[in-house]
Amino acid sequence: xxxxxxxxxxxxxxxxxxxxxxxxxxxxxxxxxxxxxxxxxxxxxxxxxxxxxxxxxxxxxxxxxxxxxxxxxxxxxxxxxxxxxxxxxxxxxxxxxxxxxxxxxxxxxx
Amino acid sequence: xxxxxxxxxxxxxxxxxxxxxxxxxxxxxxxxxxxxxxxxxxxxxxxxxxxxxxxxxxxxxxxxxxxxxxxxxxxxxxxxxxxxxxxxxxxxxxxxxxxxxxxxxxxxxxxx
Numbered sequence: 581x582x583x584x585x586x587x588x589x590x591x592x593x594x595x596x597x598x599x600x601x602x603x604x605x606x607x608x609x610x611x612x613x614x615x616x617x618x619x620x621x622x623x624x625x626x627x628x629x630x631x632x633x634x635x636x637x638x639x640x641x642x643x644x645x646x647x648x649x650x651x652x653x654x655x656x657x658x659x660x661x662x663x664x665x666x667x668x669x670x671x672x673x674x675x676x677x678x679x680x681x682x683x684x685x686x687x688x689x690x
Numbered sequence: 691x692x693x694x695x696x697x698x699x700x701x702x703x704x705x706x707x708x709x710x711x712x713x714x715x716x717x718x719x720x721x722x723x724x725x726x727x728x729x730x731x732x733x734x735x736x737x738x739x740x741x742x743x744x745x746x747x748x749x750x751x752x753x754x755x756x757x758x759x760x761x762x763x764x765x766x767x768x769x770x771x772x773x774x775x776x777x778x779x780x781x782x783x784x785x786x787x788x789x790x791x792x793x794x795x796x797x798x799x800x801x802x
Contacts, residue, residue, distance in 0.1 A: 614790055623694075623780055623793035624733070666731060675787050677746055680733040 583607050586669055586681030595690050599656040601667050603681045606650065609673035613645050615654045616668040618683065624668055628654065659688045693717070694794035696781050702800045703771055711766045711797045713781030721745075722764040723782040723791060724756060733780070739764055740787050771801045 586603045593599055601615075612631055616624035628643040630636045636643045642655040652671070656663055669681040694715045703709055715722060723746075724736040738746035739758040753769045764781060778798050782791040 612788065612790075616793075618731075621796075621798075623795045626790050626792060629790040668733065672788075677735050677738065677748075678791060683731050 581606055583679050584669065584671060584681045587684055588682055590685040590687055592687045592689060593659055595659060595661060595688055597659050597688075599654075599659050599663070599686060599688075601654040601656075601669075601684050601686070603652050603669035603671075604650055605652075605671060605679075607671075607673065607679070608647075608650070609676070610671040610679075611674060612672045613643070613652050614670040614678070615641075615643055616670060616680075617663075618666045618668060620665075627667075661688050661690050664688050694781055694783050694792055696779075696794040696797050698797060699795065700798050700800075702802065704802055705771055705773060707771050708767070708769045709771060709799070710768070711779055711781075711799075713764045713766070713794060715762055715781075715783040715792075715794075717783055717785075717792065719783040719785050719789075719792075720761060721784045721787050721789070722758065722761075723784075724764065724766050725780040725782060725793075727778045727780060727796070729777070737764075737766075738787075745787065768799075771799075773801050775799060776801045 615628040618624045633647045640657045644653040666683040668683045672678045721740045723738045737756040742758045755767045758764045778796045781794040784791045
């Protein structure tokens with residue numbers, strides 16, 4: 581079993597839809613959780629950074645962490661064609677290295 | 691612009707050659723990283739330096755040698771390049787070893 585599982589997609593949604601992206605993990609030592617967006621042929625861009633359980637909102641993006649279920653989510657409201665990209669979840673525990681998911685490819689159709 | 695920058699952006703070379711990739715960050719961060727992203731987009735850490743000291747050295751062939759002349763720079767030298775080294779290499783930095791990482795634009799290495 582991989583430490584971090586992420587559905588590779590692709591996920592296609594119509595413009596304006598609410599998008600839900602998810603990752604599960606097995607390492608209970610993970611404390612820091614991140615979401616990155618990566619456009620084709622570009623570097624990963626940090627979207628959200630959260631510590632421990634709970635919700636964090638930034639504009640159209642909401643990150644949720646449920647440590648009891650070992651499950652994290654990223655919600656995108658009012659999705660736009662410019663949101664089309666690969667979304668990577670990432671997590672780490674304290675001084676450990678970051679472990680990335682394999683990424684979910686999202687396409688928002690106008 | 692405050693950012694993580696890498697040079698070159700593209701690198702095409704023959705098998706057996708030696709090449710270097712340079713990385714610079716002007717974010718004032720203490721920690722820098724090298725990642726390899728394969729054709730399936732999986733990001734795998736290779737090395738990490740904190741205040742010029744090597745702190746993470748994953749199972750990477752010793753043909754790969756990182757060098758950190760100062761906190762703002764982390765270079766990657768690759769000897770005797772092989773076909774399997776073809777990938778995109780990303781440099782990243784973070785405030786410290788617990789902070790979120792910020793990535794550079796990547797160097798696309800193609801070994802022929």
